[in-house]
Amino acid sequence: MYAIIDCDNCFVSCERVFRPDLEGKPVVVLSNNDGCVVARSNEAKKLGIKEGTPYFKLADEFPGVKIEALSSNYTLYGDMSARIMAIVRMYAPRVEVYSIDECFCDLAGMDQTFNLKQWGEELAARIRKWVGMPVSIGIADTKTLAKVASRYAKTYAGYNKCCVIDTDSKRRKALGAFPVAKVWGIGRAYDAKLASLGVKNALELADKPEGWIRMLFPLPFENTWRELNGVSCIDTTEVNTKKSICTSRSFPGMITDRESLRTHISNYACRCAEKLRRQHTVCNIVSVFIATNWFRKDLEWYQGLINVTLHTASSSTTDLVAAASGALDRIFREGLNYKRAGVIVSGITPDSAVQLDLFLSDEERRKRLDSISRTADSINRRMGTETLVLAAQQYPADPKTGKAPHFKDAILHNLRTPCYTTNLHDIISVE
DNA sequence: TCTGGGGTCCTAGGACCC
DNA sequence: TCTGGGGTCCTAGGACCC
Numbered sequence: 001m002y003a004i005i006d007c008d009n010c011f012v013s014c015e016r017v018f019r020p021d022l023e024g025k026p027v028v029v030l031s032n033n034d035g036c037v038v039a040r041s042n043e044a045k046k047l048g049i050k051e052g053t054p055y056f057k058l059a060d061e062f063p064g065v066k067i068e069a070l071s072s073n074y075t076l077y078g079d080m081s082a083r084i085m086a087i088v089r090m091y092a093p094r095v096e097v098y099s100i101d102e103c104f105c106d107l108a109g110m111d112q113t114f115n116l117k118q119w120g121e122e123l124a125a126r127i128r129k130w131v132g133m134p135v136s137i138g139i140a141d142t143k144t145l146a147k148v149a150s151r152y153a154k155t156y157a158g159y160n161k162c163c164v165i166d167t168d169s170k171r172r173k174a175l176g177a178f179p180v181a182k183v184w185g186i187g188r189a190y191d192a193k194l195a196s197l198g199v200k201n202a203l204e205l206a207d208k209p210e211g212w213i214r215m216l217f218p219l220p221f222e223n224t225w226r227e228l229n230g231v232s233c234i235d236t237t238e239v240n241t242k243k244s245i246c247t248s249r250s251f252p253g254m255i256t257d258r259e260s261l262r263t264h265i266s267n268y269a270c271r272c273a274e275k276l277r278r279q280h281t282v283c284n285i286v287s288v289f290i291a292t293n294w295f296r297k298d299l300e301w302y303q304g305l306i307n308v309t310l311h312t313a314s315s316s317t318t319d320l321v322a323a324a325s326g327a328l329d330r331i332f333r334e335g336l337n338y339k340r341a342g343v344i345v346s347g348i349t350p351d352s353a354v355q356l357d358l359f360l361s362d363e364e365r366r367k368r369l370d371s372i373s374r375t376a377d378s379i380n381r382r383m384g385t386e387t388l389v390l391a392a393q394q395y396p397a398d399p400k401t402g403k404a405p406h407f408k409d410a411i412l413h414n415l416r417t418p419c420y421t422t423n424l425h426d427i428i429s430v431e
Numbered sequence: 432t433c434t435g436g437g438g439t440c441c442t443a444g445g446a447c448c449c
Numbered sequence: 450t451c452t453g454g455g456g457t458c459c460t461a462g463g464a465c466c467c
Contacts, residue, residue: 031435038435054434072435099438099467187465218441220465246437253432295434307460342436412433439466448457 001107001139001166002232003120004146005088005127007081008134008154010101011039014080015070017132018420018428027068030055033252033412034071071413077101079421083131091123104143111166120162140165143234144227147184148174148202168230175203175228185224190217202228241279241348247271248342252412254293255338261290262325266392267407268343269317269324276315276345277377280352283345284313286320288327293339304331313349317373320345321392 007013011029016022026044028037037044037053047062058067081100089095092105107116120137127135138150145165152174153163165171180202181191197216199205206228213225223233247268255261265288276283289305308327310319324343379388386406397404418426 033433033435035433035435052434056433101467185465189464218464220440242438244438248436250435293434305461340435437467439464441464442462444460446457446459449455 001111001116001141002143002146003092003105003107003116003137003139004098004143004150005084005103005105005123006136006138006150006154007084007101008136009039009041010081010133011072011077012041012044013133014077015073015417016041017080019417022068025068026065027070028055028058029070029072030415031072033250034069034414035250038072069415071416073417073419075419075422076417079419080131080133084127084133084135087127087130088123091119091126104146107139116166117162117164120164121160124161135161137162138165139163140171141230142227142232144184144224145171145174145230148178151178151182171230172203175206176201178202180205183224183228185220190221193217241281241350242275243348244344244346245272245275245283245348246342246344247275248289248340248344249411250340251338251410256336258328258332258334261332261338261341262328263393263395264341264410265290265324265328265343266321266390267410268341269320270390270393272343272345273315273317273320273373274377276348277351277373280350281348282313282315282351283320283348284310285345285347286310286323286327287344287346288324288331288342289344290328290331290338290341292336296337296339299337302333302336304333306331309347313347315351315373317376317390321390325392 012022012027015027015029022041024043025041026047026049027041028044028049029039030036031038034055036055037049037051037058040049040051044067047065047067049058049062049067053061055069058069077100085095085097085103088103088105092107092110094106094108096104096106098104110116110119116139120139124135124137127133136150136154138146138148138153139162140146140149149163149165153159153161165174178201180186180194180199181188183202183205186194193216194200194205199208205225208225210222210225213222217225226233249264249268251264255264269286272283272286285307287305287307289303291303292299292301294301306327308323310323314320320343376388380386386408389407393407395405395407395410418428420426420428
């Protein structure tokens with residue numbers, strides 16, 4: 001059996017823990033640059049606010065409605081998430097953190113010893129009490145069915161935050177009332193195709209013969225179909241080393257000059273290098289992309305993407321920044337208004353097994369990797385991010401203050417809330 | 432004026448090899 | 450009229466997830 005523990009409206013709920021005045025109100029949390037809605041409270045969902053709605057359109061679409069909007073505060077959400085996962089680990093031996101707001105537990109063996117319904121209700125109550133986060137728990141034979149169960153737990157108060165699907169009759173009943181579009185692994189495109197084939201609910205899909213699935217759908221879809229029929233086939237082993245790492249941003253305004261773009265790209269490459277080192281890996285492909293504003297139909301649309309192969313796999317900031325900077329020059333076009341850029345690293349392998357560069361001694365490589373990047377990592381960990389940066393990462397100084405702005409300030413967060421749990425200055429005082 | 436960021440896997444098609 | 454068979458690698462793009 002598997003359990004999924006899923007936070008209810010995660011980002012909004014994190015904010016409400018420290019802002020109880022937001023209870024019962026329509027609340028949304030916004031993406032970077034306060035761009036669009038990424039999380040909604042139940043009240044906001046009820047109003048009909050869709051995920052992904054641009055913030056600037058909210059006022060037009062909902063005139064006269066008071067909607068509380070907040071910038072996203074990932075430091076807060078990450079810390080709350082870690083606390084929740086720590087509690088889950090007290091309740092189950094094998095926990096797979098699937099995303100910031102949900103995790104799977106492999107309950108093999110526990111189903112004989114525990115009353116799973118009671119176990120889930122207790123866990124949900126404990127998380128609510130200790131962290132303040134409402135969670136919904138689904139338990140079933142497969143992850144896909146557990147997801148179905150968790151949605152029932154979320155929707156109907158009668159389940160007391162935990163729904164268990166442990167018999168075939170319960171499975172059929174649950175799937176029969178479940179729209180196929182809400183099944184984990186079925187998105188817009190598959191839903192449209194299934195609708196055209198006359199399949200509306202999850203049970204109708206589960207009851208189709210295997211040959212029908214194989215003929216009409218690609219491989220991964222078959223796993224979803226199996227899981228709906230109670231055959232577990234979505235891997236449970238947690239993948240903790242990523243196969244590709246991306247750092248990208250949209251700019252609050254538009255950028256036309258190459259050197260500003262280079263500063264941003266250098267910062268993205270640096271972030272990628274840090275992420276590589278954190279998972280003890282190196283990469284040998286560095287990709288850079290730049291793009292103009294897709295939404296501005298009045299301006300020329302351009303997207304440039306290029307891959308650069310490194311002679312020696314590396315996670316060194318200097319190597320990656322140099323590669324990304326050179327790549328930028330090959331795709332940059334004069335006279336355009338750039339809105340978005342990013343760096344992707346791939347070809348990722350463990351840093352213990354690096355193919356040596358013919359022209360670089362092992363000692364030299366180690367020196368580069370360890371002495372510079374690792375030292376910078378430890379200084380930045382101790383003194384705060386961006387205490388030590390490459391000159392290439394430095395933004396031009398503000399003429400008024402004489403200080404160079406930080407990378408993390410290049411994004412708008414006008415509605416940001418405090419880092420209640422991770423910054424001493426932000427701790428709430430109660431009078 | 433203002434439209435996010437970070438991942439996974441699979442497939443189709445083209446260039447090239449023998 | 451009729452133009453093989455079997456690979457690899459790369460790129461671009463599409464599907465999905467959060």
